[in-house]
Amino acid sequence: MDSQSAPFIRLNAGLTIGYRSPLARSEREIVLTEGTHFLLARNGRGKTTLLRTLARTLKRMSGDFEIQGFTQYLPEELRFDAELPTAAAFRSLLPKARWNDALDLARRLELDTAKPYGRLSTGNRRKASLIVAEFSTRPNNGNVLLLDEPFSGLDAYSREAFETLWCDPRDPVLRLVSCHPDYDSMPMPSALIIEHGRILHHASPDQTWSSLKTLLN
Amino acid sequence: MRLFRLTFATILRRKSWAICALATAILPFALPGFSMASERPVLLQPARIQAAWGTVWVCSLLWGLFTAARQGESNCRSGLGEYFQTTGVSPTRQWLELWLASLAYILPLVLLAAGICLTFAMPGDAAERAMWWQINAQYTVLFLLVIASLLGLAIAIASRFGSAAGFTLTLGLALYGLYGVGLIDNLQQVEADPLLQTLSRFSPQYRWADLTQRLYFKLGALPAPVFWKTTAYFVGVLAVSTAVSRLLFRTKSAI
Numbered sequence: 001m002d003s004q005s006a007p008f009i010r011l012n013a014g015l016t017i018g019y020r021s022p023l024a025r026s027e028r029e030i031v032l033t034e035g036t037h038f039l040l041a042r043n044g045r046g047k048t049t050l051l052r053t054l055a056r057t058l059k060r061m062s063g064d065f066e067i068q069g070f071t072q073y074l075p076e077e078l079r080f081d082a083e084l085p086t087a088a089a090f091r092s093l094l095p096k097a098r099w100n101d102a103l104d105l106a107r108r109l110e111l112d113t114a115k116p117y118g119r120l121s122t123g124n125r126r127k128a129s130l131i132v133a134e135f136s137t138r139p140n141n142g143n144v145l146l147l148d149e150p151f152s153g154l155d156a157y158s159r160e161a162f163e164t165l166w167c168d169p170r171d172p173v174l175r176l177v178s179c180h181p182d183y184d185s186m187p188m189p190s191a192l193i194i195e196h197g198r199i200l201h202h203a204s205p206d207q208t209w210s211s212l213k214t215l216l217n
Numbered sequence: 218m219r220l221f222r223l224t225f226a227t228i229l230r231r232k233s234w235a236i237c238a239l240a241t242a243i244l245p246f247a248l249p250g251f252s253m254a255s256e257r258p259v260l261l262q263p264a265r266i267q268a269a270w271g272t273v274w275v276c277s278l279l280w281g282l283f284t285a286a287r288q289g290e291s292n293c294r295s296g297l298g299e300y301f302q303t304t305g306v307s308p309t310r311q312w313l314e315l316w317l318a319s320l321a322y323i324l325p326l327v328l329l330a331a332g333i334c335l336t337f338a339m340p341g342d343a344a345e346r347a348m349w350w351q352i353n354a355q356y357t358v359l360f361l362l363v364i365a366s367l368l369g370l371a372i373a374i375a376s377r378f379g380s381a382a383g384f385t386l387t388l389g390l391a392l393y394g395l396y397g398v399g400l401i402d403n404l405q406q407v408e409a410d411p412l413l414q415t416l417s418r419f420s421p422q423y424r425w426a427d428l429t430q431r432l433y434f435k436l437g438a439l440p441a442p443v444f445w446k447t448t449a450y451f452v453g454v455l456a457v458s459t460a461v462s463r464l465l466f467r468t469k470s471a472i
Contacts, residue, residue: 055303057469073303078296081227088230092222116230136304146303 007069007142007174008033009054011199015063017046017053022061024050026199032174032190034142036166039178041194042216047178048076050194051146054176069142069174076148078129082118086111086128094135102135105165109158122153130162143173151179184210220301220311224288224318233284234322237276241329245269245337262338263433269330269338270356270429277323277364278391285319285368286383289375289466298376298468312372312466319368324361331357340435351438352431359426362451366421366458367391373462394423421454 011030016022023046041047052058054065055073080089090102090113106113111127112120120128130150137143151159166175176192186209193200193215202212228234249255249264292298292315301311331353339349367387375383398420401413425447431437439447 052299055299057299057302070305071303073300075296075299078300080223080295080297081230081291083230084227085230088226089223092226093219 005068005142006034006172007144008067009144009174009176010066012064012066015065015199016061017049017058017199018061019049019058022197024194024197024199026063030192030199030201032176032192032201034172034174035190036163036175036177037190037192038181038188039176039192039194040181040188040212040216041178045194046199047194048148050192050199051148051176051178055146067144069144070138071144071146072133072136073146074129074133074148074150076152079125080117080128083116085114085116086120087113089117089128089132090135093132098135102131105131105134105161109161123155123158126150126153127158134162134165137171137173139171141172143171145173145175147175147177149178149180151177181209181213184208184213188212218314220292220297220306221314221318223297224292224315225321227288227291228284228318228322231284233280237280237322237326238329240276241269241272241326242333244272245330245333262340265338266334266432267429269333270432273326273330273360274427276326277360278367278388281319281323281364282367282371282387282391283380283384284322285315285371286375286380286387288315288319289372289383290380293376293467294470296469302468308466308468309463311468312369312462315372316365316369319372320361320365323364323368327357327360327364334432345435348435348438352428355439355444356426356428356432358448359428359451362448362455363391363394363423363426366451366455369455369462370458370465373464373466376467377465390421391423394421395427396424398422399424422450426451 009030009032011026013026013028016025018024039047039050049058051073053060054067055071057073080086086106087103090099090106094102103113106127109127111124111131117125117128130147133145133147137145150162154162166173181188188207188209189205190201190203191207191212193202193212195216202215245265245268248268249261252260252264254260254264292311298308298311302308306314334353335349340346367390370390371383371387373383374386398417401417401420404410405413405417428439431439438444
């Protein structure tokens with residue numbers, strides 16, 4: 001996979017996802033480029049299935065897709081050993097040059113990196129795994145982050161901090177973020193929606209969760 | 218090597234390795250005091266040898282296999298295996314990194330036991346001294362080959378069937394290879410049975426790696442051809458167990 005150029009995800013028309021039976025299918029070609037794209041669907045409609053399919057840890061049922069960039073899929077249930085302090089996880093997983101940035105963000109988010117992972121709250125555990133993913137991106141390369149419910153358990157302040165980080169233009173990163181938004185005015189200029197067994201792409205600069213949620217029935 | 222570093226740090230933080238390190242360092246000096254060696258000083262060195270290598274065997278088979286099995290299960294169930302796979306770390310490489318991290322904790326224990334034998338149980342006779350270095354080196358090599366194959370299996374079985382299965386199955390296999398195969402051979406001497414003969418032939422002969430009795434009775438180092446043949450045998454066992462481990466190992470839970 002060439003990860004030197006700008007990242008993109010291309011879902012070809014006819015891509016079908018599912019475990020044993022088909023869950024959803026893309027009716028037409030969808031191309032996602034650098035930036036943040038939200039993945040919206042009601043429970044059990046195939047958000048995690050789509051992310052896992054794109055991460056190639058689950059086989060597609062039919063059709064094809066293409067991804068360009070260094071890919072990381074962050075499962076919702078990702079966790080570290082209960083006795084391992086988050087700082088030790090950062091030191092093990094992140095490049096040395098990025099330790100300070102990661103620890104700095106952790107401090108701003110009030111994540112106690114000296115505390116064993118098992119004693120952190122659900123939200124703080126999410127912060128830890130999100131920081132690992134964000135600071136494991138490869139600078140000057142195309143990066144694709146597939147994030148499964150990264151906001152679950154996060155407080156509003158931390159969520160905003162990550163959203164601000166995502167606006168940083170220094171690293172070319174494509175983020176596909178599955179989530180259940182909790183406020184109507186949340187901006188979603190690009191969203192993949194899975195509904196009635198179809199994968200659809202809605203993009204508009206002034207699009208918000210309020211305008212999209214009516215599509216999820 | 219991110220998974221290796223994470224696994225190494227995780228085992229380090231659990232601190233139970235320290236109990237094994239202390240046991241290996243202290244028991245060879247403490248246990249002989251409770252044996253016949255306390256009354257007959259001539260037995261002190263053999264008792265120390267037995268305690269040193271016995272402790273390493275117990276620590277490796279109990280703590281080592283348990284730790285490896287726990288890491289194998291944890292990598293699969295915590296989502297880390299799936300995460301690493303998406304970043305390009307193949308299942309083979311994940312298994313290798315977990316295996317290396319587990320082995321990294323066993324290696325110092327083995328070297329410590331060999332070091333104790335060489336420092337505190339060295340024979341006085343000059344000719345025996347040269348042999349002592351050789352047999353301890355041979356023991357270290359054979360021991361590591363056996364433990365390496367078992368650790369890899371424990372990780373792989375645990376990733377598929379859970380840590381309890383990974384630990385008990387590999388511990389059972391180790392005990393069978395150390396003691397069970399010998400019992401089968403004894404039965405064979407009483408009455409030859411083709412079924413038992415076949416079973417013995419295809420069983421892992423881990424007992425050949427246990428040179429404690431050779432050290433204890435100062436029987437001398439293994440002759441070079443025997444040592445290389447035994448090493449080749451255990452390299453073969455390691456190759457087979459690696460292949461089986463790779464087939465069993467998985468990076469994520471079944472959906």
